[in-house]
Every structure is written in structure tokens, then in C-alpha cells.
Amino acid sequence: MRTLDSLKSGESAEVTAVRGEGTSLRRRLLDMGITPKTKITLVREAPLGDPIELNVRGYSLTVRKSDARLIEVQ
Amino acid sequence: MTEKTLALIGNQNCGKTTLFNALTGANQYVGNWPGVTVDQVIGKVSKTDWDIVDLPGLYSLSPYSAEEIVSRNFLLSDDYDVIVNIIDATHLERSLSLTLEMLPMGRPMVVALNMTDLLKDEGLDVNAKALSEALGVQVVPISASRGTGLKELLEAIDKAKASDKVGAVYPQSVVQMLGEIGALLGKDANSAQKAFIATSLLQQDKVYLQEYKGSEKLLSEVARGRSAIEREFGTDAEAYFPQARYAYIDRIIPSVVKVASKARLSSVSRKIDNIVTNRWLALPIFAAVIYVIYYLAVTTVGTAATDYANDVVFGEWCTDGANWLLAAAQAPEWLSSLIVDGIIGGVGAVLGFVPQMIVLFFLLSIVEQCGYMTRVAFVLDRLFRKFGLSGRSFIPILIATGCAVPALMSTKSIDNVNEQRITLITTSFLPCSAKLPIMTMIFMAFFPDSTWIAPAVYFLGIFSIAVTGIILKKSSAFQEEVSPFVMELPDYHMPRALNVFRTTYERCKAFIIKAGTIIFATVVVIWFLSNFGFTEDGFGMTEVSDSMLAAFGTAVAFIFVPVGFGTWQASVAVITGLLAKENVVGTLAVLLGLGEVAEDDAGLSQALQGVFPCAVAAFAYLAFNLWSTPCVAALGAMKRQFGSGRWFGFAVTYMLVYAYCLALVVYQLGGLILGQVAFGPFTVVALVILGAFFYLLFRKNRGAAGLQIAARNV
Numbered sequence: 125m126r127t128l129d130s131l132k133s134g135e136s137a138e139v140t141a142v143r144g145e146g147t148s149l150r151r152r153l154l155d156m157g158i159t160p161k162t163k164i165t166l167v168r169e170a171p172l173g174d175p176i177e178l179n180v181r182g183y184s185l186t187v188r189k190s191d192a193r194l195i196e197v198q
Numbered sequence: 199m200t201e202k203t204l205a206l207i208g209n210q211n212c213g214k215t216t217l218f219n220a221l222t223g224a225n226q227y228v229g230n231w232p233g234v235t236v237d238q239v240i241g242k243v244s245k246t247d248w249d250i251v252d253l254p255g256l257y258s259l260s261p262y263s264a265e266e267i268v269s270r271n272f273l274l275s276d277d278y279d280v281i282v283n284i285i286d287a288t289h290l291e292r293s294l295s296l297t298l299e300m301l302p303m304g305r306p307m308v309v310a311l312n313m314t315d316l317l318k319d320e321g322l323d324v325n326a327k328a329l330s331e332a333l334g335v336q337v338v339p340i341s342a343s344r345g346t347g348l349k350e351l352l353e354a355i356d357k358a359k360a361s362d363k364v365g366a367v368y369p370q371s372v373v374q375m376l377g378e379i380g381a382l383l384g385k386d387a388n389s390a391q392k393a394f395i396a397t398s399l400l401q402q403d404k405v406y407l408q409e410y411k412g413s414e415k416l417l418s419e420v421a422r423g424r425s426a427i428e429r430e431f432g433t434d435a436e437a438y439f440p441q442a443r444y445a446y447i448d449r450i451i452p453s454v455v456k457v458a459s460k461a462r463l464s465s466v467s468r469k470i471d472n473i474v475t476n477r478w479l480a481l482p483i484f485a486a487v488i489y490v491i492y493y494l495a496v497t498t499v500g501t502a503a504t505d506y507a508n509d510v511v512f513g514e515w516c517t518d519g520a521n522w523l524l525a526a527a528q529a530p531e532w533l534s535s536l537i538v539d540g541i542i543g544g545v546g547a548v549l550g551f552v553p554q555m556i557v558l559f560f561l562l563s564i565v566e567q568c569g570y571m572t573r574v575a576f577v578l579d580r581l582f583r584k585f586g587l588s589g590r591s592f593i594p595i596l597i598a599t600g601c602a603v604p605a606l607m608s609t610k611s612i613d614n615v616n617e618q619r620i621t622l623i624t625t626s627f628l629p630c631s632a633k634l635p636i637m638t639m640i641f642m643a644f645f646p647d648s649t650w651i652a653p654a655v656y657f658l659g660i661f662s663i664a665v666t667g668i669i670l671k672k673s674s675a676f677q678e679e680v681s682p683f684v685m686e687l688p689d690y691h692m693p694r695a696l697n698v699f700r701t702t703y704e705r706c707k708a709f710i711i712k713a714g715t716i717i718f719a720t721v722v723v724i725w726f727l728s729n730f731g732f733t734e735d736g737f738g739m740t741e742v743s744d745s746m747l748a749a750f751g752t753a754v755a756f757i758f759v760p761v762g763f764g765t766w767q768a769s770v771a772v773i774t775g776l777l778a779k780e781n782v783v784g785t786l787a788v789l790l791g792l793g794e795v796a797e798d799d800a801g802l803s804q805a806l807q808g809v810f811p812c813a814v815a816a817f818a819y820l821a822f823n824l825w826s827t828p829c830v831a832a833l834g835a836m837k838r839q840f841g842s843g844r845w846f847g848f849a850v851t852y853m854l855v856y857a858y859c860l861a862l863v864v865y866q867l868g869g870l871i872l873g874q875v876a877f878g879p880f881t882v883v884a885l886v887i888l889g890a891f892f893y894l895l896f897r898k899n900r901g902a903a904g905l906q907i908a909a910r911n912v
Contacts, residue, residue, distance in 0.1 A: 145436060146402060148260070149682040154440035155258035156684060157292050160433075162444070168471075171480040172580040177471075177687060181291040182464075184471075184687035186576050191682060 128195035129176070131166040137197035138163055144194040157181045158195060201247045204355060205272060207300070208284035209293055210255035211688040213312045216697075217284055217342035218252040246352070251278065257292070258440075259299050259394060260403075273300065274391050280358045281307040282351075287339070288313050288320045288464075288689075290455060291447050297333060298367055298443040302376065302397070304389035306358040307335045310351055315341040321459035332450040334363030343694065367446045371430065375400075375423045382416040400424055400435045467689040471573070480577045487565065492596055495558040501600070503553030512546030532729070532739055540725030545718055551831065555604040555706055558597060562608055563701035567693035572685060579683065585664050586671030587624070588617040594625045595663065602626040602832040609839055614683075616676045622839055623849045624666050626828040628659040632779040633824055635797040639783050640820045643803035644813040655824070658860075662825055666856065669894045675848075720830045724777055742788060747773060760880040761822065761858065762815030762865040772822065778829050812874040818865035826857035859887045 131137055139162045144150040157180050158164065165179040175188040208214040222241030239252040253269040272278070281300060285293035297309060311326055330337040336354040340347030365373050379399060380392030387395065398406045399420045410416055427435045431442075474483055494500065517538055524534045565571055571590065578589025590612045598605035605625050612618040629637065637655060645651045670676045724747070730738065731745040742748060751770035758764045758772075767789040775782040783797045790805040810816040827833060827850050837846040866884035869875025 142437065145434065146404075149684070151258075151260045151401070151436065151440075152682050152684050154437055155260060155295065156686075157295060157444060159437070159441045159444045167468075168475060169477075170475065170576050170580065171477045172577070174580045175576060175683065177475070177576065181289075183289045183292055184467075186572075186683075186685050186687055188579070188683050191684065 126197050127193045128164065128166070128178075128197050129189040129192040131197070133166055133168050136163055136165040139195060140198050141196045142194055143196065149191055150194060153187075153191075153195065156185060164195075164197065202249070202280060202355070203278040204243070204248055204250040204280050204282050205278040206250055206252050206282050206284065207269060207273065207296070208255060208312075209257055209286065209289075209296060209686075211686065212255070212284055212286040212289075212293065213342040214255055214284050215252060217310060217312065217340070218250065220342050220345050220348060221250055243352070248355075250282070256296070258296055273303070273305075274388075274394060276388055279306065280355050281305050282310055282355060283307060284310040284312050284342070286313050287311050287324050288316050288322065290324065291444070291451065294333075294447050295440070295443050298446060301333065301335075301361045301367065302364045302373075302393040304360045304393065306360055308351065308354045308358045309333060309335055309337040310342075310347075311337050311339045312342050314339040315344055315346070319462045320464065321457060321461050323456040323458050325454050325456070329450070329454045332363065332366070332454065334361035334366075335359070368442055371426070372442075375426065379416065379419055379423060382413070382419060383410075397439055400427065401439060402436060464689055467569075470690050471687070474570070475573055475577055480573075484574060484577060487570070488593065488596060491558070491561045491565070491593070492600075495554060495561060495597065495600070495604070497600075500554035500557040503557065504550050504601075507553050508546070508550035512542055512550055516542050516546060535729055535739070536722070536725060539729075540721055541718070543721075545721060549710065551601055551603050552706060552710065554601060555607065556702060558604045558608065559702045559706060560698065562593070563698045564693050567697055567701070569688050569690045572687050575685065576687065582617075585667030586617065586620045586676065587667050588612050588614055588621070591617065591621040591625075594621055595628060598625045598630055599628045600631055602630050602828045603835045606832055606835040606839055616671075619840070619845060619849075620667050620670050620676060622836055623670065623852060624663040626832055626853075627662040627666070627825060629655060629824055630779070630828070632829065635780055635783045636775075636820060636823050639786075639797040639802065639806070640816050642798045643806040644810070644816040646803075655820070658821070659824070662856070662860070665891075665895060666852075670852075672894070672897060721777060724774065728774065742770070742785070748789075758822075760866070760883070761818050761861040762812070762869070762875070763810055763819045763822075765809050768809055768819060772826075775823055776827065776830055776833075778831070779823065782823055812869065814865055814869040814872060814874050817868070818861040821864055822857045822861040824857075825853065825860055827853045859891070863888055 126137070128137070128139075139158055139160050141160060142150055142153050142158060162180065167177040167179050167184065169176050170186075173189075175186050176192060178185045178187065178192075206214060206218055218239070218241060221243050223244055241250050241252065242248070243250050251272065253272055254266060256266040256269045259270050259273070273281070281303075283297050283300065285297060300307065309329070311324065311329070314324070317324060324339075326337045326339045336358065338347055338351045338354045340351055368376075376393060376396045379396035380387070383392055383395055395406055399410065399416075400423050402424075407417075424435045427433075427438050431438055433441060473479055520537050520542060521534070524537065574592075575589040578592060582589050582591055591609075594605040594609050596605075597608060602625060606622060609618050609621050609625065612621055637652070641648070641651055726746075727750065728742050728745050728747040729740070731740040731747075731749065733740050733744055747770055748766060751773065752766040755764045755766045755769045758769055763769075767786060770789060771782045771785040774785040783802075786806070786809070787795045787799075787802055790802070790809070792799070792801055792805060795802050806816065810819060828836075833850070836849060837843075840846045840849065862880070863884045866875060866878075866881050867888070870877060870881055875881075
């Protein structure tokens, strides 16, 4: 089982599930368009290694790595 | 056109406030920064009877930050007639999610398809008619920045009706389920509340589950609905609703958006980001940007303008003019003193900062509106998170080495309220330029040949910021539920001159009005206390040494005995230092009978030897002056940014307690180690304080305060 934080810069993957049931973080991620079957590209890591920049549905989104661990991908 | 109230709703950075300005012609702050609009702002739509309410931007109806709750609660109220949903045509998928979330509310709605002027550059073609059919409401292409399509938008608003396409987004079984749960909410709930609360209950929203925990029939219906959704769609209800919305968006997008050519604008943004957030270049570029801002606002232009305002405008023109007028009118002595020393001296000193603030806010609004500020947060987040601060806290802290007033005002751009509060408290911990004379005075008198003492003060300043951040971050009051760090990095664009000037103007105006009133009152009070007192001839004007302030200083001096400066002169100087930190040196000189002298005067150095028993006591005095509350002007700015008396009170208390404890530990323990202070009961107190400090610093995090804020705001 891979999670989004394990992607390398420039790598893309398809979301299979968003974990963290019952948290506002999960609701936020889903609301921002990170839903199952969505294609996500990890654009880059911040210079200090965290957070990461994602490309989701044509726009740039930044999340912390610890939060990206909730997102399962394949 | 009949009277109507419009609710203007949209994502952050979609041009919402620009549209508001275009429709109303009002002055309202616009920024390329998530969450610029703090509260609802109401304007009149030009040439109509319509009111339009500009609400904080939001990405969805789920509550995250206090700002977003303002918008959502307004949508659930009966206070408006039409929803004007503004969406970014270049980021259609994400924008439409909110639109679809509002459709079931059953309210008349119009979609303003903004940024259509950028579509060509983005290589996109959006079919508004097809989108309108898919949503069941009118979609009007506009460009808020160019003012096109506004007439058509107003016509559509006039004829707005509720969508009839809810059944297309969700299958019939779900629509029916929402209706059944909504019906159980009672007659008082309006259509918007019914739809939203039913969805929230199905998604196990803690706030609404709590509110309806007594209604068994309702909750069993919700439980039945949840299992039906899980059975039918193979996913939990929490994920189902956003998934269904995006599934519908994915279905309609092919018929609405045609990709005509390669995107130009977003690829430009990507190229800029390749450099600006590059692993090796990001920090040097950030340092260069900061250097330019600091150089212009603090070192050169800003300070030159502020010095001119202080020395020439207020120091000469106003003072001389007022003196001349007062002499001509044969005004009594107290009135001249009040106007010249009190009001012009006090309020003038504060208004003197305005030129510097104009330069600073001008530069900051350019950095904000072009989109760079979000990248600063991205680049520095990891470093500052450890101290409960944000990447954006760096700018206020740096500016504060010049002056804390503009620094505190610039914390507005920190959208995480916990981080903003910690930044507000710690920003003035690095010595500002007005504190330099106090440092020089103490150094000359007690540490004349030391090379380590000045760096030690700055190190102690950085130390104070770091430990305060760590201690406060762990307390539950600073763990208010905020939007998680899931932040859009908007495309870069050239800042528009009008928006930059408006931002600068609005922020400076706010400072002059709000801080000006508090400062005015305070300077009059302190002027009165330091110029009046009881003498042999009864109550009247006196020298400062016979004033009520001196009496007050004598009365409170005992408080400062444990920290080594329990003399009334030192206490009075602490109080006048509140007006402006420059006053500390002047007051001490006057109270020690030296009159006007420079801070490095040899006579002053000698006189100070009599005030402070030893060098450690003098250093403790310096520490208390530097790390207790900043001057009145900064306090005014701080209160305005906190926006709450309770928080402001906490900040002031924290700073006083912190400075006192620091001075106590420095004096008692430092003195003991250096053999300048004997062991006594206060040594024990200092050790206890030190123990408590280490406990607060290293204790475990108390954990998030949960959904308290959400519960409070519903």
C-alpha cells in the first residue's frame, strides 16, 4: 500500500482512498478534489523537505507530508 | 428593479472582492492571498436598490476556519435573496465543487464565470451555455478586473431561480433520503438548513450530532441513510458526498471545456516556481526579497521619511506653530504643555511612523498580490512550525527590529489564527530602534568594554521568541481548530496598481484611526500624571519629580526590589517608556537631576551607578524594558490585530510576566553566580520559576482542542 508522501518529485499516481475518517483534514482533502480515481502529481518538495506541492485537477496545492500519508495511491 | 440582498460567494483568489468593487465602486481590500476578507462587507450595487454582501472566500461548506464559518452561517440564514457564486473559469473543476454543494439549498442562484479574459492564454474554451444547462442556474461569463459582462450578470440576478438539477448530481435515492432527514428537522429549518444539516448529519458532523443528540427518530433515520449509502456506493457517507460532486464534475467537464491549445499562464507560473521554490535557490531568493523590503522600509526610504515626519513635521512645524498660536492666544501654561508635550509629542511620535508604514505596506501588498507570499509559507513552513510560528512570521519579526508598529500590522497576512497570535506576542522581542538608546545607556555605564553584551541581547531576543513559541504552542488556548495546512498556491499575476494602492491606503487608514484613538487617550493620561501632583501650594502643575507619576513610581517600586531596581526613578522610567521606549533614557536623566543628556553621557553613567546596585541589576533593568510590553503605539496596533480584548489582555499579561521572570532569574541567579547578589528567599523563587519554565518548555503537547470553535460558531 503506497501513500502519497512516498512519491518522488514529478511522479504521478491515482488516488485509491483518503484515510483519517472523522477528521476535518480528511474532509478538507476530499473537498479540495482529492477523491478516489483522481490523478495527482507530486510537483516538488519544499527546500527543507516538507511540505510538498501537488498538482490536482489543474491547480497547485500544498500539503504537509504527515497529512499526505492519509492519501493512498497506486 | 426591486430590493434584493445578494450573497457573494466563491473560492479564495477567484476575484470575488474585485467583482464586489466593480459592482459597488467601494474601497475594499483585494489580495492574492487566501482569506483577505475578514468579515462580511456590505455594499450597494451601483444604479440599483440591491445590497451585496462580500463574504470570506471558502472552498467548501464544511467548517474549518472562523472566516469560513462566517460565510457558511450567512448562507444558512434568511438574510439574502440570491446567491451570486463567482467561479474561476481557469480552475473550473475545483470551483464547481462549491457550486454543487450549494445547489441542494434550494436558493435562487447565479454563477459568475470569472477570469474569462484569461481563458485564451490558458488555451481553454468554456461553454457557458452547456455549463448553465448542467447546473440548472444561469451562468454569465464576466471579467471582474476588466469590468465586462457585469450588465448581463445583473440581468441574470434579477431573474435568478433555484436549480432544478439536484437530481442530476445525486441519484434519486440520495435526494429522497436528504428530503426525509430534512423533514425531521422541524418546521423552523429553512430549505438551505435542511439540505445542509441533513448532509452534515450523514457525514457524522460532530457539531450537528451533538445538537440533535436527543432526537432519536432523526438519528436512526441518519444511521439508516449511512448504511444505505455504504451499501449502495461502497464508500462511507463522509467521502460519498464530495466523491459524488466530483464525479458529476468529471461527467460534465468534457461537454463544457474544450482544450484549444497549450496553457501559457499556468506554465509561466510553473516556470517561476521552478526557480522561486527551487531546492537551492528558494532560500537565497527569499533572503534577497526580505533584504530589499527591509532596506527600503527600514534602512532607507521609510526611515528617512519617518525621521523627517518626526523631526521636521512634528518636531518643528507642529511644535513651533502650536507654540506660536498658544502664545498669541495667551493660553495658560497647562494647555500649552498638554498640546505641545502631550498631544504633539505623543500622538506625533506615533503618526511619525506612518510614512514608514506606507512604504512597508506598499511593498508587502505587492509581494502578497503577486502570489509570492504563499510560496514563502511553502518554503519556510517546516522551520517555523517547530516554534508555533508560520513561514510568514519571519517578515514581521524582521521588520520589528526597525519598529514593532508596522511589524504588528503586517501579521494580518498570517491566516492561521494560532500562528498569528503567537507572532503578535513574540514580534516585539527583538529590540527595535527605539530600544537602542536604553541598551547604549546601560552598556556605557556598566559594560563599557564588553564586546559580547550586544550580541547577547539579540541572542536573548531570539531565545525569547523561540521559547515563547514552544510554550504557547503547547497550551490549549493556542490550539484552536484551524483550517489544516492544505493551501492553494495560486498562479502568479502582476499586481494591479489600484489594488496595491487601496491595500496600502486601507491599512494605514485603519492604523491612524484605531491606534490613534487609543494612543491619544493614553498620552493625555500619562501627560496628566507626569505633570500634575500635590505640592505645598495644593494640587497643580509640578516638575515630574513631584508629580502623581513619581508618587505612583514610589508606591510600586517595591515590586522591582526582587529584580534589582526598586528605586522610584527606575520605576517611573519604565512607565514613561510605555509611551515610547526612547523616553526611558530621558526620564532617568531628568529624574537624576541631569536634564537633557545623551544616552552615552559620562555623568549619566555615573549617576546610574547610584540607581542600580550592580551590573547584573542594570542588565535585569534592561531585560525588563526590552521584553515587557512594547510602547503604546505598538500596543494599539497589537490590540487591533487581536481584535479581542481578552486576547490582548492575555498578551500583555504574558509579556509582563515573562519579562519580570526573566529579570528575576537574571538578577538573582546571574548575580549569585557572579557574586554580586547574596543567596536569599528570592533566589529560591528564581529557581522555582526556572523549574516551571523547563516544565512548560518540555511538557507533552496537550493535544488539539477539538471542534470547540466550530461548536461555538454554529
